[in-house]
Amino acid sequence: MVNILSLPRELRDEIYKHALHTPLDSSRSRLLQRARKRITRTPPPPPASTTSTTSTTATSPSPASPSTTPNETTPGYLHGEESIRYPLHTSLPPAFPLLQTSRQLRVEVLDALRRMGCVRYKIDIANREDKDVLYPTWVSIPLFTSRIDVLDVALRVRSGKTSSVCSVVGEDGEVEGPGREDKGDIFSGGLALLQRFVERGVFFLSKKKSEGLHVGVLAIDVDMGPSVPQAEANRKVDEVAESVEEWMLGTVDEPMDPESWVRYDRQLRFLAQRIERVRLGIGGVVRREWVMEEIVRRRDAVARETAEALEAERVVTDADAEDWVEDGIAYCGGCRMVHICCICWGESAWDR
Template sequence: MPSFMTLPREIRDQICTCSILLSDTPPDTTRPSKELIEKRVQPATPSLEAWSKVVLYLPKPPNTCTTSLLQTNKQLYAETLATLDRLAANPPDYALDLIILDESLLLPTWTSVPVITNRVDTVHVSFRISGAYENRKKHRKLGSYQGFRGGDGAGPAMGWQLYAVLERFIKAGARGETGSPNTHMHVTAKCIRIDVQTPLVFGVERFGEWPSDVSGRRKSEGGNHVLEPDYLVAFVLSHLNGLLGGLDYEWFKYGQILFEHVDLIVVCKDGVEETRLDVATMLKELGDISDRRSYLEQFGNYKEDTMRLRKERGLKVLDE
């Protein structure tokens, strides 16, 4: 019976260097919208707090290529598990490709997941823009509240769609679906690195004009303008600051997922860093939450409790 050490060197190297990738190649953004969303689904579980969940995932969760090794024999099974334990002991990096399709839908694809774990070092998220906004009815069957159009006092749906991607990752990890609505894996990340990429297939003349602020974008139907990458950077930063700024409880209660699970968020454009948000520092500097609906009692000892929780999860903590 073969053991780990009698396997060919290239196979041993693949296992020991985290090359047990369980992921897909990034989709080609020049493909028609219909092809890009074909076979993608909206996972039913876990339950999410995001107001818009119009995010389409690949139907099959990642599977490691260690499955065959685990099924070979008892010795190889034990050695493979030991190797996976060592990999999990050192938080790995993940990579997520996130297509913003027709300014309406989000299509996430995990492109690198060395090992399934609830402790991740860095999540590299590439934002890629595909297609142009046509009309509000194009993808309506997937949900009426989507894209950069504002809702009933809820702001642009895209902010919530991006939040839904974050929430699903922290609650379910790279697998995306848990089978139970109440499952919460509490996945932590030392860093979430967002890179907004300028689409190379369009000339700058295709980029639409910026709105007066980042609270909304589309004022009319139709047109062939492509989402402006600089606007997308500003949009993402605005929503992250809203979640972490503690300006009022309505936003703060959604920002708690970051305070409790993330150390650092870096936002880049075409690989060049624009801003970094140190979550531990923002937690330390968090002041009183404005009492819009008498939520101050619920705020209570949140900072103290969360600092203790962060220590337990191996996250950065700045003492008061």
């Protein structure tokens, strides 16, 4: 039997290069892609119960309806996560076994990784618009590293049953009607998926956190399928880009409750610490790019300008106060500031 170390170094380097660029086995296996897990937040338990409020649902290849069972090993719940179907199987990188063979092979493989110049991860995400569901499937992972130069995301938007790199099973056996789990929104689900990755790595739901994982460029390329004309697809992506930028800067027109505002603000700042740039494109053409450090600075500037504008509004009439309360905003006579309010707080706390 030929030992790999007996081969010329040039030939070994070609083997390493091939292994580092080979797609994952799980991305080419229809069977492995069919098994998916859904995490949902179940209704609060009765006061006397101590049952966990986080549950998981495994989507198996069988047509039987999925069941929901508590799972205390699941690493919590993130807002919007019910729209994600996590893969139960993600293969190890093809080059990973070489690291475990000998010290010399480990050194040579890591050297080959450095000579690649750019560590690039690739993931396919199928989006079923008719069910508001995301199906992530890892395609290529050279090796597990704490620094990823480019995270390529192929986002395929379809209105019906999807097909991943090989095939993704649409949840035709999923419970419909009152027994079905509530769906989350795709935007929050995408943020949750991204947070899972930077927190816990490619396995998403690993109980062990990935310390210090950073992404240089998050490159999202949208594919809306042949049924959508290119001009319309470009317009839709541009509209999404505008909405995403408004959300990142905190200039969204739609009202947002304080709890959601704080949650999204923390999530954005956390992701901005781990991701340097975000690119959004379609068909390989970049439509918008953001530098996350700059986004945070602009967001803070918008918040300061808003606070200063409200602070400058010292004279408030009774009519103004009445209108503001109806819109979920109230003027406090104590601190002489305008605040977001909730009717359940009661009117006694506000000077009207």
